[in-house]
């Protein structure tokens with residue numbers, strides 16, 4: 035970035051301080067009944083943050099529409115008045131994506147809770163955006179079907195939020211992310227136009243706008259309806275638990291499993307500190323002396339599973355596993371998973387606060403990143419436990435801290451930023467599935483150069499010329515990047531100058 | 537002639553300066569597809585070669601001019617494949633053309649389309665900027681998904697200079713079964729099977745014969761064969777058959793009539809349209825050889841919940857792709873302006889004005 039201040043599209047943050055609350059409330063009152071329009075401080079409070087509670091802001095108002103026509107009318111009104119709009123699902127996001135705008139409206143889609151159709155023959159379901167992820171699978175279960183992406187937050191998070199974040203889960207290595215499992219998204223633009231991306235068929239004419247809106251963090255349109263694919267439930271799933279006496283060996287075992295032509299239904303890793311933390315909480319009987327453990331799942335027909343488990347076992351043994359357990363019942367399989375699934379609450383139990391990172395790196399560099407994180411623990415004087423979707427190289431280091439200790443939050447943020455920037459340096463990305471939101475906006479400047487960021491702003495403007503949908507999230511202004519760059523390269527040094535840049 | 541990324545960028549820069557549209561082209565294997573190509577030729581084949589391939593990362597990165605056959609044989613050497621089975625439509629087909637066209641083959645309904653496997657691209661846009669979107673990792677939600685946006689955009693949003701694709705292991709076992717059955721019954725059967733845990737990887741129905749391919753672990757394929765019945769056909773013959781479907785060398789595709797591609801919900805009832813049909817993708821893709829009026833075909837596709845593409849015809853006529861609703865067309869126009877404001881890339885190849 036040069037020394038000239040950036041100009042043109044996406045250069046600066048817009049100023050919304052002129053928004054007139056009384057006028058806004060009057061206009062929205064014509065659309066919504068009083069109980070669906072929250073304006074008082076105590077009513078706004080529950081909406082002040084999402085799952086990343088370190089960042090909070092009170093909105094001007096919260097709107098709770100329950101019909102698409104209301105969504106259209108609200109967006110038109112906000113467009114006319116120049117008011118920012120932040121869509122919100124369940125608020126479980128981990129990057130501050132649904133954090134309110136001080137001068138804006140939070141539009142909660144919580145009332146859009148209906149499953150409109152489950153069609154077993156075409157294996158699709160049509161749902162409203164506020165439907166919870168798990169309830170889709172529950173509705174499909176009587177037909178032997180389910181909705182594959184299964185974020186750990188699936189009992190709470192909504193499909194609208196999943197589409198906005200392109201969420202994944204422990205099974206996405208084999209079954210794909212949200213983008214692979216959604217056929218159609220119906221939405222409303224800030225101008226109040228109803229648009230349909232994708233369709234009932236496997237493809238739609240024109241540009242792949244369905245892929246573009248998936249993962250767009252509520253910046254392009256507000257989702258009002260989603261058609262998802264349902265897939266047959268596997269007849270059987272068996273989980274292997276493998277222990278390793280070196281983190282390196284566990285990392286290599288991941289690569290070996292893939293190289294053997296196996297696509298596990300799940301392939302997860304936990305380091306020793308994480309294992310210890312969750313064991314205390316769930317008592318799953320994990321080997322505590324192991325430096326790392328892998329959970330490797332096979333699913334399918336019983337014969338298929340048997341064949342795959344044998345293959346997995348032999349690869350893991352050759353990769354140096356010191357112990358391999360194979361689940362012999364569904365109860366045991368769930369016990370193997372219980373610790374991995376409880377990693378967040380377990381972290382919450384051993385620490386006042388924790389901060390979850392989401393970098394993704396090439397699988398082969400897992401051990402390298404873990405080693406570096408160990409160094410950072412010393413540097414920042416904070417502990418970090420590591421759980422991750424190893425099969426995808428998607429890491430979730432959980433930095434443990436106490437927000438009440440002065441300075442700890444700031445150190446935690448610096449620690450997190452260093453992990454993310456190292457992820458980029460290792461050939462990866464700052465976010466695998468949690469989104470950029472408000473949290474990683476600075477790291478976007480590390481991952482992308484000015485032309486890419488300008489392109490993002492241009493794309494945003496193609497949908498939302500006035501920049502009213504979720505402003506200040508996901509895509510940094512060029513001005514912000516210029517400032518962050520100056521701050522960061524201070525002393526003329528980039529972080530990790532020894533690593534090649536991709 | 538071999539060239540560097542900077543040379544491609546220079547060509548774009550010059551075209552931009554002269555206001556001279558470019559026709560992006562690999563080997564021209566898909567010249568027939570889309571609206572008539574226009575503009576000065578920019579041949580991408582000089583920028584060729586596999587940049588990185590690590591089987592354990594399940595990713596291959598290649599320059600746009602790399603031939604698909606080269607990529608596929610490299611992958612086969614490590615027991616891997618492009619799971620979307622792209623049609624080549626010519627021996628020299630390039631990976632850039634494959635991604636720009638966004639066409640997938642028989643495995644599409646089971647494995648996903650080209651866009652489902654695109655992890656990242658290096659793009660030269662209409663500002664002549666070289667940019668990287670996405671990357672080499674499996675999961676990446678930083679920034680808008682430009683890599684998938686340019687996939688299937690027929691080169692109208694920029695020059696895809698490099699692409700990273702996710703690859704998959706080849707199945708351990710494959711088998712093809714044949715059933716003599718009517719169309720309505722075949723469609724019903726395919727949709728029912730689709731809801732069961734069966735390793736179906738492809739299907740093709742034509743003229744009273746349904747072929748299905750099973751792929752997966754040996755035990756799974758074997759068990760499914762027993763459950764489904766049907767006549768097994770031998771491996772070499774099966775290979776030739778699926779290749780004929782993928783490359784459209786099967787006799788079904790012979791004849792002078794226009795070839796229409798109808799992408800529909802898999803459960804759509806048999807279409808009552810003049811001409812011959814071949815059904816793929818578990819019912820979700822219907823090929824139609826017919827000279828029926830455009831209006832009739834599009835209306836039938838729309839009625840069934842999908843869309844129709846004039847895929848190949850003897851004579852080039854306008855209106856290849858289903859017209860877009862006004863609100864979507866407006867977004868398309870603005871996206872085109874965002875990435876290619878001077879309209880220098882493949883003007884009109886997809887829709888007039890794009």
Ligand SMILES: Cc1cc2nc3c(=O)[nH]c(=O)nc-3n(C[C@H](O)[C@H](O)[C@H](O)COP(=O)(O)OP(=O)(O)OC[C@H]3O[C@@H](n4cnc5c(N)ncnc54)[C@H](O)[C@@H]3O)c2cc1C
Pocket residue numbers: 084085120121122123124125126127128130131132143163184185186187190191192193194195196197198199200201202203204251252253255256257258378467468504
């Ligand atoms: C304990 C825990 C575990 C988690 N595990 C996972 C995991 O395994 N994998 C994973 O991917 N994520 C995980 N998450 C993150 C989070 O659950 C997902 O990002 C989820 O998709 C968010 O859904 P939500 O309904 O809560 O969305 P919110 O947090 O309300 O919103 C998220 C974003 O989506 C936008 N948005 C919401 N609804 C709409 C709409 N209708 N139209 C347009 N934009 C909209 C918002 O503006 C915001 O930018 C986890 C979170 C927690 C707290």
